Amino acid sequence: MIMKNYKFYLAILFCFFSLNLLAQKDNRGQVKKHRFSLYVGVGPNYYFNNLVIAKNYVQPWNYSLTARLMWEPEHFISLGIESGYYQLYTVKYTAPSLWPARVTKIAVPVQLVVSMKFLKNYYADLSIGQSNLVDKFSSPDMGSFETSSWSLADFGITLGYKYPINNRVSVGAESKFFHSTKNKDSNLALVFMVAFNF
Amino acid sequence: MAISMTVVISCEKNNVVVPLVNPDVNLMNTLFISDTVMHKMDGIYELVDGSGDLGTEFVCKVSKSKVSFFSNSGGIYVILQYGLNPNDGSIQFAGFWRYSENTAQGLINLSLTAGEGGSDLLKSGIIRLLTISGNFSGSNNSQQPIRIKFKRAFSQYAINHEFMIFAHHGVQTTANPPYTENSLNGAIHDQDYGVNGLEYDVHLTRDHIPICAHDASIDLRVTEKGPLSGEYIQYDFAFLDSSVRLSDGEKISSVEQVLNVFIDSTTLKYMWLDVKGDPDIFKYLEPLVRGAYEQAAKVNRKIVIITDLTSDEVISEYQSWPSYSSLPTMSELSLDNAILHNCKYWGPRYSLGLLLDEVDKAHSLGIKVLSWTLNDKNLISDYLINGKFDGFISDYPAYVVYDFYTLF
Numbered sequence: 001m002i003m004k005n006y007k008f009y010l011a012i013l014f015c016f017f018s019l020n021l022l023a024q025k026d027n028r029g030q031v032k033k034h035r036f037s038l039y040v041g042v043g044p045n046y047y048f049n050n051l052v053i054a055k056n057y058v059q060p061w062n063y064s065l066t067a068r069l070m071w072e073p074e075h076f077i078s079l080g081i082e083s084g085y086y087q088l089y090t091v092k093y094t095a096p097s098l099w100p101a102r103v104t105k106i107a108v109p110v111q112l113v114v115s116m117k118f119l120k121n122y123y124a125d126l127s128i129g130q131s132n133l134v135d136k137f138s139s140p141d142m143g144s145f146e147t148s149s150w151s152l153a154d155f156g157i158t159l160g161y162k163y164p165i166n167n168r169v170s171v172g173a174e175s176k177f178f179h180s181t182k183n184k185d186s187n188l189a190l191v192f193m194v195a196f197n198f
Numbered sequence: 199m200a201i202s203m204t205v206v207i208s209c210e211k212n213n214v215v216v217p218l219v220n221p222d223v224n225l226m227n228t229l230f231i232s233d234t235v236m237h238k239m240d241g242i243y244e245l246v247d248g249s250g251d252l253g254t255e256f257v258c259k260v261s262k263s264k265v266s267f268f269s270n271s272g273g274i275y276v277i278l279q280y281g282l283n284p285n286d287g288s289i290q291f292a293g294f295w296r297y298s299e300n301t302a303q304g305l306i307n308l309s310l311t312a313g314e315g316g317s318d319l320l321k322s323g324i325i326r327l328l329t330i331s332g333n334f335s336g337s338n339n340s341q342q343p344i345r346i347k348f349k350r351a352f353s354q355y356a357i358n359h360e361f362m363i364f365a366h367h368g369v370q371t372t373a374n375p376p377y378t379e380n381s382l383n384g385a386i387h388d389q390d391y392g393v394n395g396l397e398y399d400v401h402l403t404r405d406h407i408p409i410c411a412h413d414a415s416i417d418l419r420v421t422e423k424g425p426l427s428g429e430y431i432q433y434d435f436a437f438l439d440s441s442v443r444l445s446d447g448e449k450i451s452s453v454e455q456v457l458n459v460f461i462d463s464t465t466l467k468y469m470w471l472d473v474k475g476d477p478d479i480f481k482y483l484e485p486l487v488r489g490a491y492e493q494a495a496k497v498n499r500k501i502v503i504i505t506d507l508t509s510d511e512v513i514s515e516y517q518s519w520p521s522y523s524s525l526p527t528m529s530e531l532s533l534d535n536a537i538l539h540n541c542k543y544w545g546p547r548y549s550l551g552l553l554l555d556e557v558d559k560a561h562s563l564g565i566k567v568l569s570w571t572l573n574d575k576n577l578i579s580d581y582l583i584n585g586k587f588d589g590f591i592s593d594y595p596a597y598v599v600y601d602f603y604t605l606f
Contacts, residue, residue, distance in 0.1 A: 050423060051424055052423045053423065053424030053426075053442065053443055057425075089425075093441070099436070101437070101441075103426065105425065133427075135426075137432075141434065142433060142437065145432060147427050147429070183427075184418075
């Protein structure tokens with residue numbers, strides 16, 4: 001599946017970096033006092049349920065927490081790193097047809113971010129990197145335990161709006177698509193965020 | 199970022215491509231023929247007319263319920279069901295052909311008329327004049343004729359020197375296999391692909407049930423996507439049985455289930471259990487292996503179950519359960535290690551070379567030597583001609599079968 005879609009992914013990358021090149025024009029005359037920003041957000045997310053086993057037991061609505069540190073010079077593009085806590089989905093196995101058990105799937109990404117402003121308060125991010133996938137399992141018979149693994153080639157695409165309250169603080173919202181390649185998990189989150197400039 | 203993108207574009211699942219089902223009406227209303235009779239077809243055949251797309255020379259081997267041909271071209275094999283047409287005395291064959299190393303496959307229908315050897319085969323077992331005709335669907339779906347003729351029987355050397363050919367946790371498991379690796383389907387059908395042995399991997403579940411799985415963890419490489427992850431040993435077998443499906447829809451197989459079908463549904467002789475070393479694995483494996491020998495004896499089946507000691511950790515587990523030492527074992531580590539642990543088999547990795555002196559020494563001590571895992575056609579030929587091994591593991595047994603029976 002991934003192999004079949006790799007041209008699509010490469011096309012996204014190509015378009016994104018092409019736009020980034022166009023964005024290299026500096027904003028002359030504007031010298032920023034605060035070139036770093038910390039974004040913190042939380043919001044609901046929806047898991048694109050592609051499970052084959054226990055598909056009907058998936059609870060697709062969960063939540064995401066995100067944190068992003070950005071270097072934002074006078075250019076339209078900025079760079080940074082992003083992490084977060086994406087609760088992708090929860091499955092509740094129920095008796096009597098299935099053994100009672102509960103599984104929660106979580107992704108903790110660690111990604112590099114390239115961001116570009118394309119209107120005054122709007123921006124788009126592309127993030128690529130790795131994610132730690134954590135499964136929390138609990139069952140009356142087998143107890144509770146966690147398993148974790150790394151997904152090495154994950155990416156996210158974000159469209160956001162940021163409204164400055166003052167020269168230090170902004171608020172906004174982001175639509176974040178996240179894809180983890182290891183298990184082919186994807187979700188879409190609506191994150192309400194606060195940004196601090198420093 | 200570059201590394202991430204490289205991984206993105208290089209990931210691909212190893213999908214199962216199931217064999218084609220041949221709806222041939224010629225097989226309908228045919229009568230059963232025992233595999234004892236059909237075994238007389240075993241031998242070398244040559245193309246005498248029609249398309250050579252499937253090859254020009256074939257090794258014919260009969261399994262419990264199929265007739266299989268292994269070609270001299272591209273590892274192509276043909277697997278056929280058969281039956282006797284009571285109206286004209288012909289033997290009808292229907293099945294599929296396929297390449298070993300890619301997914302190209304098609305349907306094939308053959309017929310052995312009474313006058314071209316069918317009658318002799320059924321009555322007296324004489325097959326010198328046997329000629330089989332039919333047609334097969336080519337790569338562009340066009341029907342192509344084929345006519346092959348019995349050329350010679352297997353040599354006495356090939357008949358008397360049994361060469362062990364193991365399916366590497368199933369056949370073609372490196373890409374697009376017909377069955378998921380380590381599955382019951384594989385255990386039932388692998389003999390149709392020319393092997394006389396199965397190599398399956400063994401792990402343990404939380405409730406101490408030995409299961410057949412290569413990796414310690416649940417992996418999308420061989421399972422359908424579900425919510426479970428982590429190691430098999432974290433879950434009870436019944437939960438895995440209800441909550442995990444292999445990539446072709448089958449359930450996870452226990453070793454007991456595999457041994458049962460190995461004995462009851464095949465004529466295979468050898469079972470190679472590749473033990474991966476979970477705690478106390480030999481304690482839980484021993485009753486299953488001994489039970490399998492008892493079950494085989496009841497149905498007059500001669501089987502050999504070889505337990506593979508794959509690492510120092512596994513050997514440590516093996517030593518902690520001394521009663522297992524009376525069962526056949528194999529060491530993969532070294533010949534000295536095999537001698538030290540009184541193993542009946544030694545399994546050197548193929549990349550170590552032909553090891554002629556060591557193999558001679560092993561044979562002098564009554565130890566058989568099995569090389570793993572040979573998949574390259576040229577290497578298989580080289581190791582058969584110049585080596586002294588007693589058997590191979592391969593993902594592509596069609597190469598081994600063709601070469602062994604035509605070279606010797």
